[in-house]
Amino acid sequence: QQQVKQSPQSLIVQKGGISIINCAYENTAFDYFPWYQQFPGKGPALLIAIRPDVSEKKEGRFTISFNKSAKQFSLHIMDSQPGDSATYFCAASIGGGNQFYFGTGTSLTVIP
Amino acid sequence: NAGVTQTPKFRVLKTGQSMTLLCAQDMNHEYMYWYRQDPGMGLRLIHYSVGEGTTAKGEVPDGYNVSRLKKQNFLLGLESAAPSQTSVYFCASRHRDRGPYYGYTFGSGTRLTVV
Numbered sequence: 291q292q293q294v295k296q297s298p299q300s301l302i303v304q305k306g307g308i309s310i311i312n313c314a315y316e317n318t319a320f321d322y323f324p325w326y327q328q329f330p331g332k333g334p335a336l337l338i339a340i341r342p343d344v345s346e347k348k349e350g351r352f353t354i355s356f357n358k359s360a361k362q363f364s365l366h367i368m369d370s371q372p373g374d375s376a377t378y379f380c381a382a383s384i385g386g387g388n389q390f391y392f393g394t395g396t397s398l399t400v401i402p
Numbered sequence: 403n404a405g406v407t408q409t410p411k412f413r414v415l416k417t418g419q420s421m422t423l424l425c426a427q428d429m430n431h432e433y434m435y436w437y438r439q440d441p442g443m444g445l446r447l448i449h450y451s452v453g454e455g456t457t458a459k460g461e462v463p464d465g466y467n468v469s470r471l472k473k474q475n476f477l478l479g480l481e482s483a484a485p486s487q488t489s490v491y492f493c494a495s496r497h498r499d500r501g502p503y504y505g506y507t508f509g510s511g512t513r514l515t516v517v
Contacts, residue, residue, distance in 0.1 A: 296444075324505050333406070333492050333508025334445070341502070379444060386500065388433065388452070389460065392444035 293317060294382050296393025303400050309367040311396045313380035316361065320382040324390075325354065325365050328377045337378070338365070370400045404428050406509035408493050414515045415483040423478040423512050425493030432498035434476040435460075435506065436468060438489040445492065451476055452498070483516045490514070 295314045303309045313323075321342055326334035340347045340354040340363065347354045353366040367374055380393040406427045415421055425434065435450040447460030451470040465487060467479045476495075480487060490513050494506035 292444075294444075299442075324503075326505070331510065333494070333510050334506075335508065336505025339503045339505065386504075388435070388450050388458070389447055390445075390506075392446070394442055394444045 292394065293391035294380055294393045296380050296396060298396060299394070300397040301399070303370045303398065305370065305372060305400055305402050307370050307400075309365075309370045309374065309398055309400070311365045311378050311380070311398070312362065313364065313382075313393050314360075314362045315382050315391075317382070317384070318361070319384045320391075321385060322383045323354070323356065323363050324381050325352075326379045326381065326392075328379065328395075334379055367398075370398075372400045372402050374398060375400050406493055406495055406507050408491075408509035408512050410512060411510070412513050414517060415480075416517055417483060417485060419483050420479070420481050421483065421514075422480075423491055423493075423514075425476045425478070425495075425509060427474055427476075427493075427495045427507070429495065429497075429507065430473070431495035431507070432473070433496050434470065435494045436466070436476065436478045437492045437494065438462065439492060439511070440489050448478065448491075483514075485516045488514060488516045 324339035325337045327337045328334040351368045356363045377395045381390045383390045409424045436448040437445040449468040451457045454473045493509040
């Protein structure tokens with residue numbers, strides 16, 4: 291059973307547009323939600339992360355929105371660029387533990 | 403700084419063969435992990451280690467064994483490979499003493515095909 295559900299599976303966005311990737315979870319014990327970015331042939335790399343005590347976190351063009359009551363969080367990429375084309379994974383963990391539960395990934399393509 | 407290095411990068415095995423995947427990190431990280439990545443499944447934790455000489459099972463440990471004899475190395479073994487173990491394997495590591503926003507450092511992966 292997938293602990294973290296991610297959508298959409300793939301996304302195509304025009305350069306300069308906004309990319310939005312959504313994740314949902316059921317386990318209310320999750321208290322840490324990172325997003326990873328993966329380029330072809332490479333391992334995932336930490337992009338941005340949030341804890342449930344805040345509703346939004348922004349780093350440059352990347353923003354996480356967090357809705358604790360709905361048990362949902364999303365990644366927004368503003369002014370999307372072709373260099374943002376990659377696969378994005380959301381994840382969740384409990385209490386800084388060693389088990390991260392990853393979403394199934396979203397393949398983002400930004401068209402010039 | 404090499405970060406996390408995985409060897410080999412590609413391997414084809416026949417069903418029933420054995421092999422060992424090597425992960426080496428030069429960041430003095432205490433914690434190390436092995437994940438597998440499958441289409442439509444995301445990344446799933448196989449085994450992990452919180453220090454030299456210690457290992458623990460993750461979400462999908464069956465068919466795999468691990469060893470952490472040295473702090474910088476984490477080995478993943480397949481004793482009798484099965485086609486279901488065809489996957490991309492990622493090693494990751496992190497410091498024990500993490501800040502409030504932490505993540506893993508991943509290697510670039512090993513693509514394993516079992517025929």
